[in-house]
Amino acid sequence: MKLQEIIEIVGGTLKGDGNLEITGASGLGFAGPGDISYVGEAKFLPELKDSAAAAIFIQNETETDKAQIIHPAPALAFAKTLARLHPTEKPPAGVHPSATVADSASLGADVTIASNVCIESGAVIGDRCVLQANVVVGKNCVIGSDTVLYPNVTVYADTEIGSHVMVHAGAVIGADGFSYTPDEKGRHVKLQQIGRVVIGDHAEIGANTCIDRAAFGKTVIGQGVKIDNLVQIGHNCVIGDHTVIVSQTGISGSCTIGKHTIIAGQTGISDHVTITDQVTLLARSGVFRDITEPGMYGFAPAMKGVDLMRFMPVFLRLPEMASQIKALERKLESIEKA
Amino acid sequence: MKLQEIIEIVGGTLKGDGNLEITGASGLGFAGPGDISYVGEAKFLPELKDSAAAAIFIQNETETDKAQIIHPAPALAFAKTLARLHPTEKPPAGVHPSATVADSASLGADVTIASNVCIESGAVIGDRCVLQANVVVGKNCVIGSDTVLYPNVTVYADTEIGSHVMVHAGAVIGADGFSYTPDEKGRHVKLQQIGRVVIGDHAEIGANTCIDRAAFGKTVIGQGVKIDNLVQIGHNCVIGDHTVIVSQTGISGSCTIGKHTIIAGQTGISDHVTITDQVTLLARSGVFRDITEPGMYGFAPAMKGVDLMRFMPVFLRLPEMASQIKALERKLESIEKA
Amino acid sequence: MKLQEIIEIVGGTLKGDGNLEITGASGLGFAGPGDISYVGEAKFLPELKDSAAAAIFIQNETETDKAQIIHPAPALAFAKTLARLHPTEKPPAGVHPSATVADSASLGADVTIASNVCIESGAVIGDRCVLQANVVVGKNCVIGSDTVLYPNVTVYADTEIGSHVMVHAGAVIGADGFSYTPDEKGRHVKLQQIGRVVIGDHAEIGANTCIDRAAFGKTVIGQGVKIDNLVQIGHNCVIGDHTVIVSQTGISGSCTIGKHTIIAGQTGISDHVTITDQVTLLARSGVFRDITEPGMYGFAPAMKGVDLMRFMPVFLRLPEMASQIKALERKLESIEKA
Structure with missing residues (x-):
C-alpha cells in the first residue's frame, strides 16, 4: 500500500511522500525499512531515532526524516493499518x-x-x-x-x-x-x-x-x-x-x-x-x-x-511509624519522670 | 411431578395443594409459573413476592399465595428436587x-x-x-x-x-x-x-x-x-x-x-x-x-x-494513625518547649 | 543396578556393599527395601530411621545400617539415579x-x-x-x-x-x-x-x-x-x-x-x-x-x-500500635491537663 492509500482509510495529515510504498506495520523497535509504525505517547519519542520504520503515525509533527502521518489517535490509526497489512489468515472453507x-x-x-x-x-x-x-x-x-x-x-x-x-x-x-x-x-x-x-x-x-x-x-x-x-x-x-x-x-x-x-x-x-x-x-x-x-x-x-494515594506511602513506612511511636514513648516517659 | 410426590422424596410439611403439578425447579428470580423454588435464607424473602414460582421450600411458614413446603433444609431439599427434575442428560452408550x-x-x-x-x-x-x-x-x-x-x-x-x-x-x-x-x-x-x-x-x-x-x-x-x-x-x-x-x-x-x-x-x-x-x-x-x-x-x-477482626479496622485507617502520631509529636514538642 | 555402578555414573564415596542390587529410587518415606533414597538436608535425618531404603545419598556420613553414598550434592545424585532407574517411558515411534x-x-x-x-x-x-x-x-x-x-x-x-x-x-x-x-x-x-x-x-x-x-x-x-x-x-x-x-x-x-x-x-x-x-x-x-x-x-x-524482615513484624502487630498510640494520647492529655 502507498502511504496515501493508508491515509484514505484511516485519516490523518501527511508530512512526506504519499507514494511511499508501505509493505508492513510494526512497533518502533521492530520495524524494518518498508514498515509503518507509530508513536503512541510522547515518552516513546526517543525510540523514534533508532527505528528503521519508513513512516509513522504521530499526534504532533516532530523532527525526523521519516514520513509522518499526523493523526489525533496514532495507536488507533496504526491498529487499523496493521489489521489491513497483516490480516489474520483465514484457512480455506x-x-x-x-x-x-x-x-x-x-x-x-x-x-x-x-x-x-x-x-x-x-x-x-x-x-x-x-x-x-x-x-x-x-x-x-x-x-x-x-x-x-x-x-x-x-x-x-x-x-x-x-x-x-x-x-x-x-x-x-x-x-x-x-x-x-x-x-x-x-x-x-x-x-x-x-x-x-x-x-x-x-x-x-x-x-x-x-x-x-x-x-x-x-x-x-x-x-x-x-x-x-x-x-x-x-x-x-x-x-x-x-x-x-x-x-x-x-x-x-x-x-x-x-x-x-x-x-x-x-x-x-x-x-x-x-x-x-x-x-x-x-x-x-x-x-x-x-x-x-x-x-x-x-x-x-x-x-x-x-x-490509595494517601494509604500506600503510610503503609510502606510502617517500620518508621513504629520507631516514631517508640521515640514518643521514651520522650513521654522522660517528661513524666521530670 | 406433583408436590406431594416431591415431599415423599425430600421430606417436609406441605402448606398448599399436594396435587399441584411441578414441571421445573429454578431460583426465585428465574422461576416460571410451573416451577418450584426455595428461600434459602431469610434475607431472600423480599424476592419471594416478585417470583413467579408456584411453590417454594422454606424453613418457616411465611405469608404468600404460593404453595409452601416447610423444610429444615430448604436449599438441600431444593437441590435434590432440581436434580430430579433437571437431571444431567446422559448421552447414549x-x-x-x-x-x-x-x-x-x-x-x-x-x-x-x-x-x-x-x-x-x-x-x-x-x-x-x-x-x-x-x-x-x-x-x-x-x-x-x-x-x-x-x-x-x-x-x-x-x-x-x-x-x-x-x-x-x-x-x-x-x-x-x-x-x-x-x-x-x-x-x-x-x-x-x-x-x-x-x-x-x-x-x-x-x-x-x-x-x-x-x-x-x-x-x-x-x-x-x-x-x-x-x-x-x-x-x-x-x-x-x-x-x-x-x-x-x-x-x-x-x-x-x-x-x-x-x-x-x-x-x-x-x-x-x-x-x-x-x-x-x-x-x-x-x-x-x-x-x-x-x-x-x-x-x-x-x-x-x-x-483479623481486630487487625482490619486498624489496617484500613493507617493514614489516620500517621496523623495521630504527627499530632502527638507536635504536642510533645510544644510541651518540651514549655 | 549395583550400588557400585550408580557411583560410577553419579560419583560419591561408598560406605557399604558395592554389590548391593538397587531396583528403584524413592523418597525416604516412600522407599521400599530395594530402593535407594537420599537425605537432602540435615532436617530430614530423623526420617532416615523409619525408611525401608537399602541405600542413601547423604552429604556427611551418618550412623545407619543402610549403605551410604557420601556425595556433596545428594539431591542431584539422587535425581540422576532416579532418571536412570525410572526413565520416562517413550511410546513406540x-x-x-x-x-x-x-x-x-x-x-x-x-x-x-x-x-x-x-x-x-x-x-x-x-x-x-x-x-x-x-x-x-x-x-x-x-x-x-x-x-x-x-x-x-x-x-x-x-x-x-x-x-x-x-x-x-x-x-x-x-x-x-x-x-x-x-x-x-x-x-x-x-x-x-x-x-x-x-x-x-x-x-x-x-x-x-x-x-x-x-x-x-x-x-x-x-x-x-x-x-x-x-x-x-x-x-x-x-x-x-x-x-x-x-x-x-x-x-x-x-x-x-x-x-x-x-x-x-x-x-x-x-x-x-x-x-x-x-x-x-x-x-x-x-x-x-x-x-x-x-x-x-x-x-x-x-x-x-x-x-521485609523489618516490615512484617511491625505490620503484624498493627493493632498493638493502635493501642500504643491511644495510650500515648491519654498520657499526653493528662500531662496537658496537669
Missing part, C-alpha cells in the same frame, strides 16, 4: 473428514471445520466461522458469523456466542457453576446448573479462560468485552459491554460488572458484587463490596484512587 | 468409531466413549462412565463407575479416579509435580515424578484445574471433594474428604488439608503446610504455616478470624 | 492413522505422533519428538529433537520450540498477546499480534500454562527455564536461562526476567518490568518496578528481604 458433525447440527456458508472437531446435535454454526482442530461444541449451541474458535476450545451445551468473536485455545465456555449445599453429614450436594452462557459480538476470550454457565438464567459477556488468559468468570455474572478483564482475574458468581470498565490482572471480586461503568481496577485488587462511582480503585480490600 | 481404545484397555458396561477419545493400554473404565469428546486417558488408569469426563480432559498414566466423579473440560490430572534440583552450573535437573493421583468417589474437579501426580506415592483428593476451575494442587497433597476449594486457589506440594474444610478463591498455601479439619479460609488467604485449630482464617499471612 | 499431518509438514526420524494429533502446513518436527494425543501444532512451527508435547497442547503458528523440551497437557503456546487500543466510542480495537514465541532447549512448561506470542518480534523462554502449571507469560516477555516460575504466577507484557531467577507461586509482575539475574521472589509477590540487584524480595509491593 470446508469440513475436515475427521470432524464429527451431528446430523441435526447446522453449518453456515463457508465455514472451516478443522480436524477432529466435534459438533453435537442441534448446534448452529454461523457463516464463515472457523472451528480449529479439536474444538468441541455441545448440543444446541448457537454461534454467530465470522467467529473463530482456536484449537481445543470446549463449548458446553446451550451456549450462545455472537459474531466476530475470538475464543483462544483451551478456553472452556459453559462448564457448571460452582454451587453446592451441605447435607446433614456435611457432604456437598450439587445444585444442578441449568442456565447457560451468552457471549456478545466482537468479544475476545483468552486461552484457558473459564466462563461458567448460570445456575439459572444466563451468564452474560457483553459486546466487545475483551478477556485475557486464565480468567475465571463465575455463574450468573454479567459483564458490561466493552469491558476489559486482564489475566488471572477471578470474578465470583452473580457479579454485575459495568460497561467500559478495566479490570487489571490477578484481581479478585467477591460474589454478588456490583461494579458500575467506567471503573478501573488496578492489578491484584480485591473487591469485596459494590463500587458505585466510576474512577480508579486498587489494593485489597479495594479503595478509591485518592484514598 | 457406545464407542464412537473415531475413538482410539487400546486393545488391553477395559471398558465397563454401558460406557459412552465420544469422538476422538483416546484410551491407552491397560486403562480400566467403569460401568456407565461418560468420556466426552477428545478426552485422553493414559496407560493403566482406573476409573470407577458413573464418572463423567468432559471434553478435552487429560488424565496422565496410572491415575485412579473413583465413581460418580465429574471432571470438567480441560482439567489435567496427573501431570508431573514441579520438582528440580540445581546442578553445579545452576541448571535445574528434574526429579522424575513417579507417583500418581488418586481421586475419591463423588469428587468434582473444575475446568482447567491441574492436579499434579506425586513425586513418590500419591496425591490424594478425598471423597466428595469439590474443586472449582483453574485450581492448582501440587504433588503429594492430601485433600481431606468433603473439602471445598474455590477457583484459582493454589496449594503447593506436600500439603495436607483436613476434611470438611472450605478454601475460598485465590488462596495460596505454601508447601508442606498442614491444615486441620473444619477450617474456613477466606478469599485470597495466604497460608504459610500449619493451621491446627478449626475455625475461620483470612488475609495474608493468614490470621484467625478474631485477630 | 510411528504416526497414528487418526493423526492429521499436512503434506508440507516435515517429521524427523523416530517421531511418535499419537491419535488425533494435528500438524499444520510447513511445521517441522525434530527427531524422536513425542506428540501425544490431540496435540495441535500450527503452521510453520519448528520443534527441535527429543521434545515431548503432552495431550491437548496447542501450539499456535510460527512458534519455535527447542530440543529436550517438555510441554504439559493443555498448555497454550503462542496465543495472541492482549493488546487493544480504544476507538472514539471506547470500543477496544485489537492490535494484531504478528510476533511469535521461541522456547529454548531443556525448558519445561506446565499444564494449562499460557505463553503469548509477541505483538512484534518474539516472546522468549530461555534455555532450561522451568515453568509450573497455570502460569501466564505475556507478549514480548524475555525469560532468562535457567529461571524457575512457580504455579499461577502472571508476568505482564514486555517484561525482561533475568537468568537463574526464582519466582514463587501466585506472583504478579507489571508490564515492562525488568528483573535482573539471581533474584528470588517469594510467593505472592507483586512487582511493579524494576529489580536491579540480585537477592530475595517479597510482598506486594515487593520489597527487599532485609526491608
Whole structure:
C-alpha cells in the first residue's frame, strides 16, 4: 500500500511522500525499512531515532526524516493499518473428514471445520466461522458469523456466542457453576446448573479462560468485552459491554460488572458484587463490596484512587511509624519522670 | 411431578395443594409459573413476592399465595428436587468409531466413549462412565463407575479416579509435580515424578484445574471433594474428604488439608503446610504455616478470624494513625518547649 | 543396578556393599527395601530411621545400617539415579492413522505422533519428538529433537520450540498477546499480534500454562527455564536461562526476567518490568518496578528481604500500635491537663 492509500482509510495529515510504498506495520523497535509504525505517547519519542520504520503515525509533527502521518489517535490509526497489512489468515472453507458433525447440527456458508472437531446435535454454526482442530461444541449451541474458535476450545451445551468473536485455545465456555449445599453429614450436594452462557459480538476470550454457565438464567459477556488468559468468570455474572478483564482475574458468581470498565490482572471480586461503568481496577485488587462511582480503585480490600494515594506511602513506612511511636514513648516517659 | 410426590422424596410439611403439578425447579428470580423454588435464607424473602414460582421450600411458614413446603433444609431439599427434575442428560452408550481404545484397555458396561477419545493400554473404565469428546486417558488408569469426563480432559498414566466423579473440560490430572534440583552450573535437573493421583468417589474437579501426580506415592483428593476451575494442587497433597476449594486457589506440594474444610478463591498455601479439619479460609488467604485449630482464617499471612477482626479496622485507617502520631509529636514538642 | 555402578555414573564415596542390587529410587518415606533414597538436608535425618531404603545419598556420613553414598550434592545424585532407574517411558515411534499431518509438514526420524494429533502446513518436527494425543501444532512451527508435547497442547503458528523440551497437557503456546487500543466510542480495537514465541532447549512448561506470542518480534523462554502449571507469560516477555516460575504466577507484557531467577507461586509482575539475574521472589509477590540487584524480595509491593524482615513484624502487630498510640494520647492529655 502507498502511504496515501493508508491515509484514505484511516485519516490523518501527511508530512512526506504519499507514494511511499508501505509493505508492513510494526512497533518502533521492530520495524524494518518498508514498515509503518507509530508513536503512541510522547515518552516513546526517543525510540523514534533508532527505528528503521519508513513512516509513522504521530499526534504532533516532530523532527525526523521519516514520513509522518499526523493523526489525533496514532495507536488507533496504526491498529487499523496493521489489521489491513497483516490480516489474520483465514484457512480455506470446508469440513475436515475427521470432524464429527451431528446430523441435526447446522453449518453456515463457508465455514472451516478443522480436524477432529466435534459438533453435537442441534448446534448452529454461523457463516464463515472457523472451528480449529479439536474444538468441541455441545448440543444446541448457537454461534454467530465470522467467529473463530482456536484449537481445543470446549463449548458446553446451550451456549450462545455472537459474531466476530475470538475464543483462544483451551478456553472452556459453559462448564457448571460452582454451587453446592451441605447435607446433614456435611457432604456437598450439587445444585444442578441449568442456565447457560451468552457471549456478545466482537468479544475476545483468552486461552484457558473459564466462563461458567448460570445456575439459572444466563451468564452474560457483553459486546466487545475483551478477556485475557486464565480468567475465571463465575455463574450468573454479567459483564458490561466493552469491558476489559486482564489475566488471572477471578470474578465470583452473580457479579454485575459495568460497561467500559478495566479490570487489571490477578484481581479478585467477591460474589454478588456490583461494579458500575467506567471503573478501573488496578492489578491484584480485591473487591469485596459494590463500587458505585466510576474512577480508579486498587489494593485489597479495594479503595478509591485518592484514598490509595494517601494509604500506600503510610503503609510502606510502617517500620518508621513504629520507631516514631517508640521515640514518643521514651520522650513521654522522660517528661513524666521530670 | 406433583408436590406431594416431591415431599415423599425430600421430606417436609406441605402448606398448599399436594396435587399441584411441578414441571421445573429454578431460583426465585428465574422461576416460571410451573416451577418450584426455595428461600434459602431469610434475607431472600423480599424476592419471594416478585417470583413467579408456584411453590417454594422454606424453613418457616411465611405469608404468600404460593404453595409452601416447610423444610429444615430448604436449599438441600431444593437441590435434590432440581436434580430430579433437571437431571444431567446422559448421552447414549457406545464407542464412537473415531475413538482410539487400546486393545488391553477395559471398558465397563454401558460406557459412552465420544469422538476422538483416546484410551491407552491397560486403562480400566467403569460401568456407565461418560468420556466426552477428545478426552485422553493414559496407560493403566482406573476409573470407577458413573464418572463423567468432559471434553478435552487429560488424565496422565496410572491415575485412579473413583465413581460418580465429574471432571470438567480441560482439567489435567496427573501431570508431573514441579520438582528440580540445581546442578553445579545452576541448571535445574528434574526429579522424575513417579507417583500418581488418586481421586475419591463423588469428587468434582473444575475446568482447567491441574492436579499434579506425586513425586513418590500419591496425591490424594478425598471423597466428595469439590474443586472449582483453574485450581492448582501440587504433588503429594492430601485433600481431606468433603473439602471445598474455590477457583484459582493454589496449594503447593506436600500439603495436607483436613476434611470438611472450605478454601475460598485465590488462596495460596505454601508447601508442606498442614491444615486441620473444619477450617474456613477466606478469599485470597495466604497460608504459610500449619493451621491446627478449626475455625475461620483470612488475609495474608493468614490470621484467625478474631485477630483479623481486630487487625482490619486498624489496617484500613493507617493514614489516620500517621496523623495521630504527627499530632502527638507536635504536642510533645510544644510541651518540651514549655 | 549395583550400588557400585550408580557411583560410577553419579560419583560419591561408598560406605557399604558395592554389590548391593538397587531396583528403584524413592523418597525416604516412600522407599521400599530395594530402593535407594537420599537425605537432602540435615532436617530430614530423623526420617532416615523409619525408611525401608537399602541405600542413601547423604552429604556427611551418618550412623545407619543402610549403605551410604557420601556425595556433596545428594539431591542431584539422587535425581540422576532416579532418571536412570525410572526413565520416562517413550511410546513406540510411528504416526497414528487418526493423526492429521499436512503434506508440507516435515517429521524427523523416530517421531511418535499419537491419535488425533494435528500438524499444520510447513511445521517441522525434530527427531524422536513425542506428540501425544490431540496435540495441535500450527503452521510453520519448528520443534527441535527429543521434545515431548503432552495431550491437548496447542501450539499456535510460527512458534519455535527447542530440543529436550517438555510441554504439559493443555498448555497454550503462542496465543495472541492482549493488546487493544480504544476507538472514539471506547470500543477496544485489537492490535494484531504478528510476533511469535521461541522456547529454548531443556525448558519445561506446565499444564494449562499460557505463553503469548509477541505483538512484534518474539516472546522468549530461555534455555532450561522451568515453568509450573497455570502460569501466564505475556507478549514480548524475555525469560532468562535457567529461571524457575512457580504455579499461577502472571508476568505482564514486555517484561525482561533475568537468568537463574526464582519466582514463587501466585506472583504478579507489571508490564515492562525488568528483573535482573539471581533474584528470588517469594510467593505472592507483586512487582511493579524494576529489580536491579540480585537477592530475595517479597510482598506486594515487593520489597527487599532485609526491608521485609523489618516490615512484617511491625505490620503484624498493627493493632498493638493502635493501642500504643491511644495510650500515648491519654498520657499526653493528662500531662496537658496537669
